[in-house]
Amino acid sequence: MLTISFQITEFAHMDTSSFCPSLHSHSALKHQHHPVLGLFATRVIGILSLVLLQVFGMMSFGQAADDTIGLTDITQHLQKIQHQIDETLERVNRLELKEHSSLHHSAESIDEKMQNLFDRVEAQEDLLQDIDQKVGSRSLVRAFDATQFDFGGFLHSTFTHINGEKGSATSFDRLTFELLFKVQFNERFSAFFAQAFIRESNTRFTDTFQRTSPGFAFSGSGGMKTPLVIAWANYRQSDALNIQIGRYITPFGIINIEHFPAILLDPEQPQFLRPFSGDTIFPNFITGAQIHGQLFFADDSLQYNIYTGVFTGSTPEQFYTGIRGAYTFSQLGSTLGINVGTGKRSLTTTAPEMITPSRNSTFYMYGIDLLIDNGPILWKNEIFFTDEDSRSGGNRMAYYTQPAYRINDQWIAFYRYDFLNDGSLQIAPTSGGPRLQTPGNSTEHVFGMNFLPVPNVRLRASFTLKEYSSGRLGAQNAQAQIFQLSGTFSF
């Protein structure tokens, strides 16, 4: 009985606060209602049961032992139990606190997740709106069979005034609408087409030596032409090895490769590239095949083209073959190109007094070009020589230098000095009539300005001072001034 009463007393002296959850836990209990309250009650009952079991277990021990020793043992044992209970309760409290904080934390993360989802939905809606604005209820254009199909084009128009020694002439002389198509069949195979619709008149001097009386004459039927400018298919083995077949731009020099008005500072290309689709020095276009590619060395690169084909202005059996290599020094913003080619020309010439039909006359061509594109400076330089068959009337030479300065993103100023020696040839139509080219040298000084109000629109104004030197047939020196306004609108 003594033991029992002592036990009860000791129990009454125990720190009862440890039995109770903390104030914080209480608030948590209130907040969490029954599930947590039930959990707490279960724990209290469990602890009480543990105490009772321990006490009753010691009673039997106490009956068998001496009263004094037993009391000390019981006291020590009870202290141990009390210590264990305190530890257990502490652990329980800690667990409850942890549970509470994790619940709080998960509530926060739910908010974050919700916000994240809202953001994502909003981004998707923005995207959908963009697409809807572009497509709307319209149907999309799709290629029959291609992984990618892009098309674009440009409209180009010029207004020209020529002031010659014997009169002047003015015209809206050129209107070109050209469509560009790019088709990607797979990662390796692609094709590119440029179909032009041109209504134009060419500058033509009507005097015998074609240098003093300016005028315009429609080219083609009523000035209308619809050439297929480019049509090639390309297979890419790697960046270093591509094989191309079809009609392509002769990969010589700088401006002939660029050739599209949308990217030219002056749509009137240098003299050696005129007439467009001609072959004054080399053909502008070729129908055939080429192997081309690029090799990269850290920042620099080497481009090459090896090609062969026929020129549409000559007979179908007359092949033209050439090779070009160009090295880009990235740090200098410069590209140096070397060009070598050979082919046959089909011309009817006077050299100089008698008319001699010259067919299949072989010529060789050599050229060097240097492009400096560094910061605001854009400087193009090309020089070409030909070694002609003696029946063709003499070797030809052409060069130009065209420095340009980018004043800002919208304004570019340029100058070009352009020289052509066409080999003292005078080409006369077999059916008779006026000669088509004047003999001798001609030079041009071109001053121009480009304005790009938006990147796709290029407006230009240029002034050209043209000078003819005397030729073998008794032509006099002459000058002409040409003013031109032009606009190219590409998409």
Place this chain on the structure above:
Amino acid sequence: MNQLGRPQRKSSIILLSMICLILSSLYSPSFAEESFAVVINISNPFKSQRHNAISVITRLYLKKGKMWPDSDITCRAFDRYATSAEHKQFVEHILQMNEGRLSEHWAKMKQLRGDTSPRKIKTTRILLKLIQKNPGAFGIVNRKETVDLPKGIRVLFYF
């Protein structure tokens, strides 16, 4: 001698301090610049020094080259919207161009080869999904977004 040397020492210290100040104002720490990253598909084996990696990314973005070096993987570049900080910083620091020069470049590529500028992606989440799906893809993200990149994507370099 010591008394005469003191003012000279003082002035030289002041001069040195001024030089240090000027130099420190010229120096901008690299971490301040590296706020963005170029990320690629993890199956892309391309690894290189930072300088060379920048050269490669430049030519691939500008479509001067179309394949990743020493591999058979065709590149697919993704851009960000022109108004985004990612695009602006990439153009300025990696391509070292301005928007005018870039427009000029794409006009040329479009006319000569039919190549167009990389597709512009608005959200990082969609960009990362596209990179995950295309072994040859790369894109530009904010550095903060590289902390928990999804599986299948790795950082090529920071800038």
